Amino acid sequence: MHAITIERPGGPEALRWTEVPDPEPAAGEVLIEVAAAGVNRADALQRQGNYPPPKDAPPYLGLEVSGRIKAIGDGVHGWHLGQEVCALLGGGGYAELVNVPAGQVLPVPRNVGLVDAAGLPEVAATVFSNVVDVARLKPGETLLVHGGGSGIGTFAVQLGKALGAEVVATARAAKRERLLELGADRVIDYQAADFAKEVRADVVLDIMGGAYLKQNVEVLKTNGRLVVIGMQGGRRGELDLGQLLAKRALVAGTTLRARPASEKAAIVRGVREEVWPLLDEGMIRPVIDRRFPMAEAAAAHRVLETNEHFGKLILERT
Structure with a gap:
């Protein structure tokens, strides 16, 4: 089979469409003939040498x-x-074939095409596990989503609305109208305004990490929950413990990729039971910015790193 390999850690030009050995499913696995793969920020980090795959995962992105x-x-x-x-994979999706633990497999939702379904598992599992499992978002609460125009962000906006929350997103001004059409109640241009002065939230879903830590705690209402899922703004920040205690607030940090298969399977079960019906009913839809031939993964990574896309980028087998 062919897969995208990394010639050496570096920029998108390091990606190569290369012939590699065919995988064979072990006990408890299924072998999938890949139609398409979703592109995620973690893929770019792995390409740069900053996010190695788990030891039981294929080395491919x-x-x-x-x-x-x-x-x-x-x-x-x-x-x-x-x-x-x-x-949902630990790695290896940029390929013609991939082995997957059976507990991480989902049926294609009724109202979603096969290619577009490639953009769902990672974002659905990430958003569900954090917004529902960790933060326990309730109807009538306010959810603040950072990076609203990203794959994670566009899914979180829709899930938050489907769960009955008021949803506020931060994003570039150019993405405002599309986020409002997607269901966001408000969009804050993070380049022009201090979001901490614009909103108070019960739940914050954060991809920035250290750079936003102080403001995120300021934003929280009493009994608020901040869930950090990324470090695009750095891994260190100053935390005002007095403010945290006064608000009786929670700060949690989670990752998905490194979890054991049993935990991933539990998350995927929750997604299938609670999120897939919303997709079947059309209350949530995949938001796809554009599709690339899989062999041209480097072009997709270049777009990813501009942060100008809206929703997901997809690599399609042609």
Whole structure:
């Protein structure tokens, strides 16, 4: 088969469409013939040498795919050959074939095409596990989503609205109208305004890390919850513990990729039970900015690093 390999850590030019050995499913796994793969910020970090894959994952990039089941390992039940699926991966999605633990496989939602479904597993699992499992967002509460125009952001805006929350997003001014159309109640231009002076929130979903820590705590209402899922603004920040205690607030940090398979499977079960019906009903939809041939992954990474896209970038097998 062919896969995108990294010639050496560096920029997008380091990516190569290369022939590599075919995988074979082990017990508990299914082999997926890949139709498309989602592009994520973590892929760029891995390409740069800053985010190595878990030791049990393929060395190739790619945290989510869609495709058809080509082979089934021992002990796997509930799936059949040729079935259209999408899946959450530890790595290896930028390829023609990939093995996936059966617990991380999802059916393609009823109202979603096979290629576009590749942009769902990673964002759905990330947003659900943090906004629902960790932060316990309730109807009537206010959710602040940083990076509202990203793949994570566009999904979080829709899920927050579907759960009955007021949703505020930060984003560039150019993305404001599309976020309002997607369901956001308010959009704050982070380049022109201090979001901490503009909103108070029960839950904050943050991709920035250190650079936003002080302001995020200021934003929280009493009993508020801040969930940090990224460090685009650095890994260190100053935390006012007095303010945190006075607000009886929670600060949590989570990652998805390094979790054991049992935890990922539990998250995927929750996504299938609670989020997939919203996709089937059309209350949430994948937001795809554009699609690239998989062999041209470098072009997709260049777009990713401009931060000018809205929603997901997809690599499609052609």
